[in-house]
Amino acid sequence: MFDSFVAGQLAIGASVGLTYALVAIGFTLIYRVLSAVNFAHGEVYTLGAFATLVAVTTLKAPPLAAVPLVIVVGLAAGLGIERVAFRPFRRFTDEASLKSRAVREATLLSSLALGIVGREAMDQVWHGQWLAIPQDKMLNQPVNLGGVMLSAGELAIAGLSLVLLVGLQWLLLRTRVGLEIRAVSSNLVGAQFSGIDINRVVLATFAVGSILGALAGMVVSLAYGSIQSSMGLTVVLKAFVAMVIGGLTSIPGAVVAGVLIGVAEGAASLWVASAWTEMVAYVLLIFTLIFFPRGLFRRRGA
Amino acid sequence: MNRPLPLGWLLAAVILVVVPAALWLFGSAYAARLAQLVLITALLAAALNLLIGTAGLLSLDTVVYYGFGAYLTAILSTNYGTTLPTEILAAAAAGALLGGLIGWPLVRLASIFFAVATMGLATIFHTTVLNWVDLTRGPMGYRGIPAFKLGEFTIDGWAGNYYVIAVVVLGGVWIVHRLTHSYYGNAMRAAREDEDCARAMGLSPHALKLQAYAVHASLMSVAGALYAHANNFLSPDNFVLLESGLTLTAVVVGGLGSLPGAFIGALVVVLVPELLRPLGNLRAFGFGMILFLSILFLPRGLWSEVSSLAFVRRHLFREGWLKR
Amino acid sequence: MNLLSVESLDLRFGDRNVLSGISLAVPANGLVAILGRNGVGKTTLLRTISGLYRPAAGRIAFDGESIGGLPPHKVVARGIAQAPEGRQLFADLSVEENLRAGARGMNQAAYRRERDRLRAMFPILDERSTQLAGSLSGGEQQMLCIARALMARPRLLLLDEPSLGLAPKMVARVFEKIDAIRAGGVAVLLVEQNARLALMHADHAYVLDQGRMVLEGPARALIADERVVAAYLGGA
Numbered sequence: 001m002f003d004s005f006v007a008g009q010l011a012i013g014a015s016v017g018l019t020y021a022l023v024a025i026g027f028t029l030i031y032r033v034l035s036a037v038n039f040a041h042g043e044v045y046t047l048g049a050f051a052t053l054v055a056v057t058t059l060k061a062p063p064l065a066a067v068p069l070v071i072v073v074g075l076a077a078g079l080g081i082e083r084v085a086f087r088p089f090r091r092f093t094d095e096a097s098l099k100s101r102a103v104r105e106a107t108l109l110s111s112l113a114l115g116i117v118g119r120e121a122m123d124q125v126w127h128g129q130w131l132a133i134p135q136d137k138m139l140n141q142p143v144n145l146g147g148v149m150l151s152a153g154e155l156a157i158a159g160l161s162l163v164l165l166v167g168l169q170w171l172l173l174r175t176r177v178g179l180e181i182r183a184v185s186s187n188l189v190g191a192q193f194s195g196i197d198i199n200r201v202v203l204a205t206f207a208v209g210s211i212l213g214a215l216a217g218m219v220v221s222l223a224y225g226s227i228q229s230s231m232g233l234t235v236v237l238k239a240f241v242a243m244v245i246g247g248l249t250s251i252p253g254a255v256v257a258g259v260l261i262g263v264a265e266g267a268a269s270l271w272v273a274s275a276w277t278e279m280v281a282y283v284l285l286i287f288t289l290i291f292f293p294r295g296l297f298r299r300r301g302a
Numbered sequence: 303m304n305r306p307l308p309l310g311w312l313l314a315a316v317i318l319v320v321v322p323a324a325l326w327l328f329g330s331a332y333a334a335r336l337a338q339l340v341l342i343t344a345l346l347a348a349a350l351n352l353l354i355g356t357a358g359l360l361s362l363d364t365v366v367y368y369g370f371g372a373y374l375t376a377i378l379s380t381n382y383g384t385t386l387p388t389e390i391l392a393a394a395a396a397g398a399l400l401g402g403l404i405g406w407p408l409v410r411l412a413s414i415f416f417a418v419a420t421m422g423l424a425t426i427f428h429t430t431v432l433n434w435v436d437l438t439r440g441p442m443g444y445r446g447i448p449a450f451k452l453g454e455f456t457i458d459g460w461a462g463n464y465y466v467i468a469v470v471v472l473g474g475v476w477i478v479h480r481l482t483h484s485y486y487g488n489a490m491r492a493a494r495e496d497e498d499c500a501r502a503m504g505l506s507p508h509a510l511k512l513q514a515y516a517v518h519a520s521l522m523s524v525a526g527a528l529y530a531h532a533n534n535f536l537s538p539d540n541f542v543l544l545e546s547g548l549t550l551t552a553v554v555v556g557g558l559g560s561l562p563g564a565f566i567g568a569l570v571v572v573l574v575p576e577l578l579r580p581l582g583n584l585r586a587f588g589f590g591m592i593l594f595l596s597i598l599f600l601p602r603g604l605w606s607e608v609s610s611l612a613f614v615r616r617h618l619f620r621e622g623w624l625k626r
Numbered sequence: 627m628n629l630l631s632v633e634s635l636d637l638r639f640g641d642r643n644v645l646s647g648i649s650l651a652v653p654a655n656g657l658v659a660i661l662g663r664n665g666v667g668k669t670t671l672l673r674t675i676s677g678l679y680r681p682a683a684g685r686i687a688f689d690g691e692s693i694g695g696l697p698p699h700k701v702v703a704r705g706i707a708q709a710p711e712g713r714q715l716f717a718d719l720s721v722e723e724n725l726r727a728g729a730r731g732m733n734q735a736a737y738r739r740e741r742d743r744l745r746a747m748f749p750i751l752d753e754r755s756t757q758l759a760g761s762l763s764g765g766e767q768q769m770l771c772i773a774r775a776l777m778a779r780p781r782l783l784l785l786d787e788p789s790l791g792l793a794p795k796m797v798a799r800v801f802e803k804i805d806a807i808r809a810g811g812v813a814v815l816l817v818e819q820n821a822r823l824a825l826m827h828a829d830h831a832y833v834l835d836q837g838r839m840v841l842e843g844p845a846r847a848l849i850a851d852e853r854v855v856a857a858y859l860g861g862a
Contacts, residue, residue: 037414113590113593116586117590124582187714192698195698195703195730196727237425241418275433278429295415
């Protein structure tokens with residue numbers, strides 16, 4: 001029996017899940033390199049959405065023309081976060097302090113603090129209101145996919161996710177900087193002895209991760225049309241959950257877990273009031289951790 | 303910090319005599335409210351300190367147990383007219399039980415997994431409080447919680463409220479102090495530093511962490527009971543993840559493992575945002591900045607057990623502001 | 627002129643002196659050994675030369691230019707590579723990728739040339755090229771570690787305990803490679819527990835104790851020195 005309403009809810013869930021996945025990829029990448037969590041990542045996502053809004057309203061650009069602006073904003077935010085919340089804690093270069101628990105927890109808190117400051121600053125600038133992308137700029141054309149109605153924006157989310165995922169694998173496996181990122185995440189001390197510039201690799205990681213996060217903010221704002229300064233908070237928490245369920249260091253794991261969360265939320269919305277669906281990700285998280293205390297997809301050697 | 307400290311007596315004297323005197327001389331109802339809030343936050347910070355500073359578990363679930371105790375007390379006192387001792391005992395016992403149940407699977411998790419799981423708990427709790435309207439009255443909030451009752455007497459007015467809170471908070475902090483500076487506290491620190499080594503010494507890291515977690519939940523739940531009466535009103539908005547961040551900030555600012563630090567931290571996180579109030583809604587911005595700056599400039603407060611007072615004193619001496 | 631010269635180097639961790647007044651020299655194309663018991667600062671000295679620790683005082687000069695305080699990647703770029711203690715390989719990367727990660731600023735053709743030269747020198751790396759580094763045996767890992775350092779085309783190779791944990795037959799093979807590397811024009815500074823073996827291959831040696839240089843001299847002289855024999859070679 002094929003129920004197009006059910007299928008539609010699940011498909012929407014999957015596309016929402018892909019946005020969690022996009023944000024989670026940047027998160028996971030940074031975690032792999034530094035063993036540190038960047039809690040300010042959600043604000044990069046929000047900035048991406050606001051950059052899109054500015055591009056299509058103030059600059060009157062067509063939606064696609066927002067891409068370069070969003071990339072620049074994401075890049076600047078990523079480099080800024082690294083400089084302000086992470087670099088100061090890498091004063092020492094030996095392995096004991098670079099990945100130590102103290103530095104990990106200090107950067108977790110400093111990025112959390114920076115995230116709060118950034119979110120509140122945006123709240124001041126945009127007065128905490130929900131702002132809307134103009135209808136004619138939104139990607140809201142309906143698309144009929146074998147009886148399941150989706151919007152062009154939801155398809156764009158899926159498309160962009162696939163492109164970025166493939167692009168990221170290419171970057172990691174086929175380029176010099178990708179090799180260096182993998183080398184640093186595999187053995188930081190070994191990377192230093194091999195002449196790899198750690199700071200440069202960390203910056204590159206933040207740049208890549210943050211550009212992904214900002215692009216996610218862009219496509220979500222174009223698909224759903226509304227933007228608010230705290231929109232990144234919910235998403236970053238879910239992305240964090242996705243990273244953890246996915247096993248912390250596995251990028252495919254984070255993607256699968258992100259989609260899983262989205263679909264579970266879509267499925268839950270069929271049975272319970274929508275207010276309760278907020279809980280789904282966390283219930284999923286806690287059950288996963290009870291049975292798999294280190295997540296579902298642990299990379300070998302990690 | 304290992305002396306049974308005259309500092310403790312000094313602290314008690316300040317809280318029980320100096321602050322009330324100052325409030326009585328210069329104070330306002332507003333100042334008294336802030337003082338109560340500082341004390342409650344200090345109990346939360348002390349409880350969190352037990353978990354982070356001693357057991358090494360970085361947790362973001364303050365609002366779960368704090369809110370649990372608060373709603374429990376609100377429901378009990380509104381519906382059954384309970385008195386203070388019953389409520390404190392009920393909050394402590396129920397908090398410990400809930401903490402024990404939740405902690406059982408949770409404390410096994412490695413640091414970052416634990417932090418995320420507690421974050422998830424905080425969100426689950428908030429969603430539940432917001433949506434279980436029959437029990438919590440939902441987003442409208444729980445209004446008209448009666449004042450503290452001790453036997454036949456109803457305690458009202460700021461002085462009575464203040465003293466009830468001060469005594470309970472000092473009692474709670476004393477418990478944390480005793481736990482931290484005992485064989486038990488050392489065992490927990492040993493388990494924090496090296497689980498395998500602790501296991502080899504015959505300690506069970508899981509049991510130790512679980513006990514610390516249950517005690518912290520119990521104390522936070524008591525803090526919630528105090529808050530319910532002090533505020534007369536509860537709203538789900540009092541128990542969002544950000545409020546967990548506030549307690550965490552108090553701990554970080556005060557210095558991990560330092561109990562006088564818990565009071566100093568609470569003072570900073572309650573008062574600084576209040577001072578920013580004239581500039582608009584900058585409360586969250588304010589404590590975000592405090593958290594950031596203290597991590598950056600007081601790093602020793604973060605991962606070594608330095609009494610903040612000693613730190614401040616050393617700095618003042620070095621700058622020549624105080625004479626030794 | 628000496629390729630590497632260290633003069634009155636001090637290193638402190640907090641308020642503890644780890645190295646004090648260390649001086650040593652490695653001539654171009656020389657093989658110099660540093661001997662000493664466990665925990666006297668040999669590894670720390672090599673790590674300081676590689677830029678992992680910042681010296682408190684003294685001078686480290688390579689080819690006449692001061693390199694003290696440079697970050698590790700710049701030290702490698704100047705021409706000092708290290709095969710560190712514990713090997714520090716990229717365990718979840720392939721052998722080939724480990725070599726590639728060690729290569730600095732060369733184009734594809736130069737990389738291939740260099741890699742093929744090292745594969746000729748260490749045939750085992752050719753056979754295992756797609757295997758993960760973590761799955762190699764101890765001796766193979768040591769070969770890979772040295773090869774990775776050589777990928778940077780250094781003029782000075784620092785070797786920290788290359789024989790540690792290897793079977794005697796493997797140790798002999800590693801030392802054959804060290805002689806070959808030196809014959810190829812790369813100077814070597816070697817830290818080694820096995821003093822007799824090190825002295826048999828080195829031209830010059832230093833003895834480190836408690837963070838200070840206590841003895842130095844030509845290897846031939848030290849191997850005959852009663853004090854060295856008593857303290858370091860007696861049991862070996």
